[in-house]
Amino acid sequence: MRPILVWVKQGKKQRHLVSADSHTAQHFIVKNPKLCALCILLSLCLSSCAFFVPNQYLPFIALFNGVLLLQGRYLGGGVKGLFLLFTTQLAITCALYLLLHGGERIDEAMLAVIRILLAIIPGWWLSITCAPQRIGEVLSWCMPHKWAFVMAACFSLLPRIGLEVKDTYQMQVMRGANITPKALCRPKHWGELIYCVLYPLLIQLLKLSKQMALAAKLRRFGVHHKPTHWPD
Amino acid sequence: MQNKGFTLHDALFIGFCATLLVALKGMLRLKLGLTGHSMFLMTFFYLICYGAVGKKGAITVCGVLAGLMAMMLSVGKGGPFIVLKFALPAAAMDLCLLVLPTVLALRWRCIILALVGTVAWASKGTIEDVLVGLSFEVVLLQLGKSLVFGSFFAILAALLVPPVLQRLRSHDLLDREEL
Amino acid sequence: MQLLQLRQISFHYQTAAKPLFDDLDFTLNAGDCQMIHGHTGSGKSTLLKLILGVMERPFAGERHCAPQLCLGVVMQDPNVQLLRQTLGAEVAFALENLGVAATNMHAQVSQALRKVGLFISLETPIETLSLGQRYRLMIAAQLVLQPDILLLDEPWAQLDNQGVQELTVLLAQLQQSGMAIVIVEHHKRAFSSCVTHRWLLDAGQLHPYQENDAELEPALLGITGGRTKLNASAMQAPVIHAEPFKVGFSGQPLLFQSAALRLYPGEIVALTGDNGTGKSTLLKCLAGIQADVGNLGISVLNQRPKLGVYGHQLALLHQRPSRQLFESSVIEEMQFSLKRYGLPLERAPQMLARLGLSALASQSPHQLSYGQQHLVALASLACLQPQILLLDDPFAGLDSGFFCQVAKLILTLSEQGCAIVLASHRPLDLLPIDQVWHISDKRMQCFAGDGLTQNEAYSRVG
Numbered sequence: 001m002r003p004i005l006v007w008v009k010q011g012k013k014q015r016h017l018v019s020a021d022s023h024t025a026q027h028f029i030v031k032n033p034k035l036c037a038l039c040i041l042l043s044l045c046l047s048s049c050a051f052f053v054p055n056q057y058l059p060f061i062a063l064f065n066g067v068l069l070l071q072g073r074y075l076g077g078g079v080k081g082l083f084l085l086f087t088t089q090l091a092i093t094c095a096l097y098l099l100l101h102g103g104e105r106i107d108e109a110m111l112a113v114i115r116i117l118l119a120i121i122p123g124w125w126l127s128i129t130c131a132p133q134r135i136g137e138v139l140s141w142c143m144p145h146k147w148a149f150v151m152a153a154c155f156s157l158l159p160r161i162g163l164e165v166k167d168t169y170q171m172q173v174m175r176g177a178n179i180t181p182k183a184l185c186r187p188k189h190w191g192e193l194i195y196c197v198l199y200p201l202l203i204q205l206l207k208l209s210k211q212m213a214l215a216a217k218l219r220r221f222g223v224h225h226k227p228t229h230w231p232d
Numbered sequence: 233m234q235n236k237g238f239t240l241h242d243a244l245f246i247g248f249c250a251t252l253l254v255a256l257k258g259m260l261r262l263k264l265g266l267t268g269h270s271m272f273l274m275t276f277f278y279l280i281c282y283g284a285v286g287k288k289g290a291i292t293v294c295g296v297l298a299g300l301m302a303m304m305l306s307v308g309k310g311g312p313f314i315v316l317k318f319a320l321p322a323a324a325m326d327l328c329l330l331v332l333p334t335v336l337a338l339r340w341r342c343i344i345l346a347l348v349g350t351v352a353w354a355s356k357g358t359i360e361d362v363l364v365g366l367s368f369e370v371v372l373l374q375l376g377k378s379l380v381f382g383s384f385f386a387i388l389a390a391l392l393v394p395p396v397l398q399r400l401r402s403h404d405l406l407d408r409e410e411l
Numbered sequence: 412m413q414l415l416q417l418r419q420i421s422f423h424y425q426t427a428a429k430p431l432f433d434d435l436d437f438t439l440n441a442g443d444c445q446m447i448h449g450h451t452g453s454g455k456s457t458l459l460k461l462i463l464g465v466m467e468r469p470f471a472g473e474r475h476c477a478p479q480l481c482l483g484v485v486m487q488d489p490n491v492q493l494l495r496q497t498l499g500a501e502v503a504f505a506l507e508n509l510g511v512a513a514t515n516m517h518a519q520v521s522q523a524l525r526k527v528g529l530f531i532s533l534e535t536p537i538e539t540l541s542l543g544q545r546y547r548l549m550i551a552a553q554l555v556l557q558p559d560i561l562l563l564d565e566p567w568a569q570l571d572n573q574g575v576q577e578l579t580v581l582l583a584q585l586q587q588s589g590m591a592i593v594i595v596e597h598h599k600r601a602f603s604s605c606v607t608h609r610w611l612l613d614a615g616q617l618h619p620y621q622e623n624d625a626e627l628e629p630a631l632l633g634i635t636g637g638r639t640k641l642n643a644s645a646m647q648a649p650v651i652h653a654e655p656f657k658v659g660f661s662g663q664p665l666l667f668q669s670a671a672l673r674l675y676p677g678e679i680v681a682l683t684g685d686n687g688t689g690k691s692t693l694l695k696c697l698a699g700i701q702a703d704v705g706n707l708g709i710s711v712l713n714q715r716p717k718l719g720v721y722g723h724q725l726a727l728l729h730q731r732p733s734r735q736l737f738e739s740s741v742i743e744e745m746q747f748s749l750k751r752y753g754l755p756l757e758r759a760p761q762m763l764a765r766l767g768l769s770a771l772a773s774q775s776p777h778q779l780s781y782g783q784q785h786l787v788a789l790a791s792l793a794c795l796q797p798q799i800l801l802l803d804d805p806f807a808g809l810d811s812g813f814f815c816q817v818a819k820l821i822l823t824l825s826e827q828g829c830a831i832v833l834a835s836h837r838p839l840d841l842l843p844i845d846q847v848w849h850i851s852d853k854r855m856q857c858f859a860g861d862g863l864t865q866n867e868a869y870s871r872v873g
Contacts, residue, residue, distance in 0.1 A: 044312040051363040093370070100369045108365065115364035119313065127306030135304045146240065147297075149494075150247040154301060156496055157248065159538070161255050164734070170700045171735045173719055174727055175791070176751030180719055187388070194276070194392050199399065200737045201252060202280060203777065206405055208491060209244035214465060215492040216240060216504075218484060219552065224510035230495075230503035230520075231513045399739060403777035 028131035029075065036134040037141075043122035050118035055111070058118075065118050068125040077128040082120065089113045145227060153212060164201060172196040238293070242285045250298035253277040258307040268381030271321075271353060274298075275346045275389035278322055282345070283338075283397040284406055288326065295322020316356060324352030338394045346390035347383060354378035414480060414559050414591050415439045417461060420472035421615075422454075431457055432470070433615030439560060444582060444592040444605045448620055449612035451810045452780035455595040458612065459484065459562050462593060483553025484562040487808070488569065489545050492552075498524070498540075499533030502552045509556075523551040527581055542686045543574030547581065560591045567601040568808045571685040571836040579604055597810040649673045650799050650830045651697065653709040658689055658696065660703045666692060669855035672709070672848070674830050676798065679821065679843070682834040684850030690834040691730070693848075693855075694801045697832065698727045712798060723752040723795040728802045732788035736776040741768070744776050745791045758794045765823075766790055766816060782813035786820075793820055800824060800831045806839070818842055 030036050046068075049061050073079060090113045097109040126135075136155055140148035173180060177196045178189045216222075238246070253273055274295075281294040299315030301307075307314070328348040332341055357378050361371045400406045417437040423430040431454040439445060439462075449455045460466050463482055464474065486492055495501040502520045511519070520533065527547040540548060546566065553561060566578060582592055583605045594602060599622060609620040651674035659665040666689040674680060682690050695701035696709065699716030709716060712724055729735070738744040745759035763769045766786060771779065776787055789805065802821075806814055821842070825831055832848075833839060848857050 040312060047313055051360065093366070096370045096373060097367070100373070101367060105367065108367065109370075112361075112364040112366045116360075119360075119364075123303075123306065123312065123314070126312075132304040136300075139300055139304075146238075146243055147293075150243045151297065151300065153244060153494060154247040154251040154297070155304075156494070157251055158255060158305075160490075161248070161252055162259070165252075165255065165259065166702075167729055168734055170698075170718060171727070171729055174698065174700075174721075174725070175735065175748045176723065177747075178751070190388065191392060194396065195737055198252075198276070199396055200734055202249075202284075202396070202400070203403075203405055203737075204734065205248040205252065206245060206284065206400070209248055210241050211486065211491040212494065213239070213241040213244050215486070216494060218463065218465070218482070219494075219505040219556070220508040221240065221504075223508055226510055227507045228510055228513055228516075229507055230500045230516060402739070403775045405777060 028129065028134070030130045030134060033134055033137045036130045037138045039126055039130050040135065040138060043126040046122040047119045050115050058111075058115070061118055062114070065121040068121055072121075072125045072128045075128050077124065082117070082124060085120065086113065086117050089116055146222070149216070149221070157208075161201075164204065165197070168197050168200055238285070238287060238290070242287065242290070243293075246281050246285060246290055246294045247297055249277045249281050250294050250301055253294075253298050254301040254305060254307050257302070258305060267377055268350075268383075268385045270317075270385075271346075271350055271382045272385040272389045274318065274321060274353075275349055275386040276393060278325055278349065279342050279345060279390060279393040280396065282325070282329070283393065284400065288329065290326075291322045291329075292319065292326045295319040298322075317353070320356050321349035321353045325349045338397070339391070342390040342393050343387055346386035350379060350382040350386045354382055412441045412477070413438060414441055414477050415462065416473075416475045418473040418475070420461065420470060420474075422457070422461075422466075422468075422470040424468075430615050432461075432472075435472070435616050437462075437610075437617055439591050439593065441559070441589045441591055442586060443607050444586050444594070444602075445608040445610065446594045446596055446602065446606045446620075447610045447612055447617065448597060448599060449595075449810075451597070451782035451808075451813060453612045454615070455597075455612055456487070456564060459564055459593070459595055462560070462562060477559070480560070481556055481558045482560045482562065483550075483556060483558035485546065485549045485553065485564065485566070487564040489542070489549040492549050493537055493545065496537060497533065498529070498531065498535045498537060498548060501537060501548060502555050504552065505556045519555055520551075523555040524548075526554055526584070527551045528577065541574075543570050543577060546570060546574065546578065550581065554585075558590065560593065561585065563592070563594045563596075565596055565808060566594065567596055567598040573685065575601060578602070597808075647676070648713070649675050651709065651711050651832075653707065656707040656709065658692060658704060658707060661705065665853060667850050667853045667855050669693075669848075670857050672857060674799075674832070674846070676828045676830050677825050678830050678845040679825050680830075680832045680846045680848055681839045681842075681844045682832055682848045682850075683838060684836065684855075686836050688850040690836070690850060691803050693850075694727060694803050694832065694834055697799075697801055698725060700727075721799075723748065723754065724797055725799045726792040726795055726797040726801070728789055728792055728800070728805060730803045730807065733776075733781070733784040735788055735791075736784060739775060740773050741776050741779070741787055742772040744787060745794055748791060748795055752795065754795065758796075759791075762790050762794050766820065782809050785809060786813060786816055789817060789820060793824055796824075796827060797829055800829050801834075802831065803834045804836065805833060806835065 030039055046061065046064060053061060069079070090110070093109045093113050094106060097106055132155070136151060140151060143151065169179065177192055179193045179196060183189045184193060256273055257270065277298075278291045278294055281290045295318045296315065299318035302314045302318060303312060325345045325348055328345055332344060336344075354375055358371055358375045361374055366374070397406070415438070417435060420432045420435040421430055422432040435458075437458075447455055447458065457466075461470065461474065463484060464476075493501060494504055499520055502523055503516045506516050506519060524530070527550050529544060529547055529551060537545065537548070546569065550561070567575060570578060579602050582602060586592060586605055592605075594606075596602070609622075610617040611620040651672055653669070653672040655669060655671050657665055657668045682693065684690050692701055692704070696704055696707055697711055697716055698718070699711070699720065700718045706715065712721060714720060736744055738747055741763070742759055745762065746756050748754075749756050749758060760769065760772065763772055768783070768786065768790070771783065771787075776784060779787065785805075785808075789802075792800065805817055805821075809817060818841075821831055821833070833842075833844075846857060846859055848855055
């Protein structure tokens with residue numbers, strides 16, 4: 001059976017939600033879904049290795065990750081986030097070691113933080129080389145048709161959800177709600193954020209899911225036990 | 233709780249909740265903020281799914297979908313392991329629901345589920361800490377910190393869920409009555 | 412040939428005082444184009460559900476349909492029906508679900524798209540299509556199933572005039588091919604060239620509808636006739652002023668360029684232009700909430716617009732304003748902003764009384780009809796008595812009754828000195844306006860309306 005080809009060309013707006021160091025379309029060099037599946041597996045293996053391999057093999061893993069880091073950087077991926085994460089983790093862990101064990105076991109702390117970094121780099125590289133749609137397409141191979149459809153619908157909805165969140169937030173700020181970043185520094189205003197922004201959004205999602213389910217059913221969703229797929 | 237499988241409407245709502253969770257997490261960019269803040273959004277959306285869909289497995293499905301979305305969109309930079317971060321607390325909550333008496337008030341059920349989710353979330357971090365070779369004392373301290381902060385945020389979210397569900401129901405937006 | 416018949420349908424919502432349908436009868440034959448009018452909340456959308464056979468709640472009566480009957484529907488907002496990301500995949504969705512082989516899909520998809528006049532690549536991302544194109548795409552997505560009946564829910568409100576013209580031509584073609592069409596629409600004059608039957612859904616039954624040109628005007632003229640406009644010489648500084656400026660998103664082509672703007676207290680501006688010309692963007696720029704647009708040099712209340720700086724002095728009503736409702740009762744919803752801005756809470760019940768909505772004060776805003784929700788959302792902003800009120804398509808989807816109420820509220824605010832900008836994708840007939848800001852061909856022209864209706868203002872400038 002063909003994979004569920006609901007994942008189509010890169011939509012420009014979707015990138016707004018792609019984490020702090022968002023990428024441009026040319027980063028996603030892996031176009032073939034099978035190659036993308038290999039990348040996911042590689043990323044999974046390397047991340048696992050960072051946790052499980054004995055110390056003597058760690059330099060090999062580090063070397064491999066170094067290559068990924070260079071390629072990711074070459075493709076334009078931002079390393080600021082990684083650097084920030086690494087330094088914060090290092091500072092916290094070293095401080096804890098100094099506090100609990102004194103200075104003699106500090107190398108242990110550094111090694112642990114390096115392992116954490118090595119576990120993160122493959123995921124970072126995957127997000128630069130493979131487009132979200134390709135990853136989605138691979139994931140849909142092992143999903144039931146209904147859930148693959150749901151994933152695709154969610155993905156299509158992302159730009160809209162982003163826009164709705166923003167619109168609703170702005171609407172309520174203009175109505176005087178205490179939900180500006182400054183106001184939210186005080187936890188007593190978090191409830192207002194839930195009621196003014198999340199609650200209306202939930203209402204919309206409830207209505208939208210009902211309408212979309214009806215729209216899909218009216219277009220015969222779930223009628224055939226072996227649905228076919230539009231050739232992408 | 234009913235258990236007749238998810239209708240397409242249920243499935244889409246769970247998916248949309250997962251998407252909103254990931255979108256908000258991506259937007260708020262709280263990655264380097266306080267420990268445990270992610271438990272706030274996770275607990276809130278998981279419990280809303282539990283209340284709105286009212287079927288076994290709804291929380292787990294929401295967690296898995298959120299994890300997959302986060303992996304695809306590289307929210308949190310976790311790569312394939314990010315799926316576990318979202319799915320583990322969700323699965324723990326669903327397992328807890330199997331033994332949680334339904335006669336208990338919704339508020340208390342939400343708080344217990346939030347705490348169970350926090351324990352699962354903190355355990356995942358602890359296992360990682362052990363695997364990377366941190367000392368026992370440091371692991372214990374990190375676990376304690378995660379539990380304290382995670383529980384604080386999770387309980388805060390859990391307390392907000394029953395009134396939200398109540399409002400949805402009183403406005404005739406939820407069909408299910410059993411909660 | 413008879414395709415569908417509804418006989419003696421009765422239906423009653425548990426929470427409603429009166430039955431929605433009371434012995435309702437309806438018959439649809441091949442080649443019919445039947446239009447159903449009705450006030451907001453009269454049950455038009457529920458009737459569509461009944462025709463489709465997707466009612467969630469039990470009803471009394473009979474629904475007979477021809478064997479193997481196939482129905483297609485385009486909902487009020489076609490965006491909620493879009494399930495895929497490209498043109499081809501969207502149309503092919505129904506074929507996939509029927510198990511049609513991938514090799515046979517291309518021809519069927521292309522044929523359906525040709526029928527609706529969409530001659531663009533099958534790989535075109537849907538997000539790049541205009542609302543009119545999306546509407547036709549959704550019809551193509553139904554046509555691929557070769558439906559016997561096509562149902563359309565309030566297309567006039569969504570489409571601009573060009574979109575309506577294109578749809579009218581398409582409907583005539585489909586009708587000639589033997590398809591039956593049902594249009595639920597509160598605008599009485601739309602699609603008149605292809606309509607074979609007109610009904611008014613009222614008091615739970617369908618009554619033959621006789622067009623009455625004088626239906627709306629007297630009511631509205633009664634409101635607008637007595638407008639007292641502030642004396643121009645008494646006016647102080649403009650509340651909005653800008654030298655000629657250009658609007659465009661960073662890294663993207665120019666959206667439009669504008670002449671200098673001046674808006675004085677109490678003036679009403681009609682901001683018009685087709686779908687997608689940049690009306691909402693301009694409103695957001697005026698409110699200081701449009702991202703990705705640089706400094707336009709616009710001054711609003713003597714400062715550069717920014718979210719949160721104006722407090723209750725500037726209010727913006729977005730499209731689909733029901734999105735902002737969240738409180739448990741209408742009165743709480745109205746008092747939300749008054750509380751936050753420390754204004755007198757009595758304004759809320761006074762406003763409700765003025766609008767004749769006092770009976771709804773303790774009701775949940777989510778159980779109101781579309782028109783009532785719209786009015787409550789607008790009234791909650793009007794309570795603040797802002798200096799500037801920006802309204803994005805405030806009349807969309809409203810029937811004549813609610814149109815009058817919204818118009819009345821706008822005129823009252825204007826008389827109190829509030830400057831109002833009304834964005835709309837078609838000329839605001841019947842409403843007296845002081846200026847027209849019209850966007851077309853990437854240019855925004857500003858001309859005086861002198862308190863005339865917009866059509867009169869247009870004819871004045873030729």
